[in-house]
Amino acid sequence: MISFPSFCLILTILFTKIPTFKSQSSPPSFSSRFLDSVLQDYAFRAIPTHRPKTGVIYDGNVPSNLTGSSVSALRLRTGSLRKRGFNGYKEFDIPKGIIENPYVERVILVYHNLGNWSEVYYPLPGFLYLSPVVGLLAYNAVDLMGKGLPELDLRAPEDPILIKFETFRVLPDGVSPVCVFFDLFGGVAFEQVLNGSVCSAVTQGHVGIVVEESSAAPVPSPARVPEEPIAGGGGGGGGGRRNKGWWVGGSVAGGVLLAALLVVLVLWVRWCRGTKRIEKMKDAAERGVPLAVAAVGRAEVPVAMGTRTKPILETEYVS
Structure with missing residues (x-):
């Protein structure tokens, strides 16, 4: 009993x-800064731990739920970067005179190309993206196994960093695209496009080319890959x-x-x-x-x- x-x-x-x-019907709650941390980890994995080469671009693999984006890593001596710069790092031409704070002996420049995830992580109401959002972030190269590392403060006090977009959506005549720049602190700035497809920046961050929706006919967006987001929720x-x-x-x-x-x-x-x-x-x-x-x-x-x-x-x- x-x-x-x-x-x-x-x-x-x-x-x-x-x-x-x-319920998983709510939109993803993680931010673009969390994405930067994840991509830093995958970019560092592309660099061999045994005798990594300086000045060589290593293309990394992104997680399956970010298919359509890409990441790369470039390891340089800070002295050489300041004296010579580095041209042709994907869309980025880095001029000489670059300085980083705090000072480190070697720096790793991580490249992002968000592809069809650009509008997900960098939404811009009232504008249409004509190009993918690309980014350039600097890290200390002392720990190639590090995760979640803080970025260095990378600046170009003399000549600006040039971002050359090779292809983007075709626009009707009379429509003027603009460059949009996203810094690491949530700031957004607009600049004029140079030579039809070139943007400029004086510090690290993410850049894209956009146009106002009211000035251009609607252009169908590329199909997004129906993948789950990074940390286990729904992402884009x-x-x-x-x-x-x-x-x-x-x-x-x-x-x-x-x-x-x-x-x-x-x-x-x-x-x-x-x-x-x-x-x-x-x-x-x-x-x-x-x-x-x-x-x-x-x-x-x-x-x-x-x-x-x-x-x-x-x-x-x-x-």
């Missing part, structure tokens, strides 16, 4: 073990998959809850039946045959009932 405290304990365990499912697509996961999670949760309620109901019925059986036994015990009471002096004591067979003395057998 299960006691009431045990019943309450079982009830508590059942309900605390029921899993909860969070995959709405059908999220809805399917929500339904599966809700069905599992409903099934577990229904099974728990059935178990609780069975235990409750058994407990009620046991309680009633005990009460009946107590009532039967209390309703036993009462003894006769006789007065003995001033007290009343129970006495046995008279026997049905009257005793016969031995002398009565003598005739």
Whole structure:
């Protein structure tokens, strides 16, 4: 027979073990700065740990849920970078005179090309992207296995860094595109496009070419890859998959809850039946045959009932 405290304990365990499912229909909550940290890790993985070469561009692999983007790493001596610069690092031409703060002996320049993820991580309401968003970030090269490293403060005090976009969307006549620059602190700045497809910057960050939506006819966006986001939520697509996961999670949760309620109901019925059986036994015990009471002096004591067979003395057998 299960006691009431045990019943309450079982009830508590059942309900605390029921899993909860969070709806995945909400948009991704991580920021572009978190993306920078992830891409830094994948860019550093592309550099060989045994005798890495200086001045060689190493193309890295991005996670499967960022298909359509690319990342690269370039390891340089800071003295050589300041004296000579570096031209032809993807879209970036880095001039001489570059300085970094704090000073390090070697620097790794990480390149980002967000491709069809540009509008996801760098949304710009009222504008259309004509080019992918590309980025250039500087890190200390002392730890090639480091993750989540802070960026160096990279600046071009003399000549600006040039970003040369090779291809972007064709625009109607009379429409003027502009360069948009995103710094590492959330700032956004617009500059004129140079020579039709060139942007300039004096510090590290992300750059793209955009046009106002009101001045250009709508251009269909490239299809986004329906992948899950980096850290396990939904990132830029995959709405059908999220809805399917929500339904599966809700069905599992409903099934577990229904099974728990059935178990609780069975235990409750058994407990009620046991309680009633005990009460009946107590009532039967209390309703036993009462003894006769006789007065003995001033007290009343129970006495046995008279026997049905009257005793016969031995002398009565003598005739």
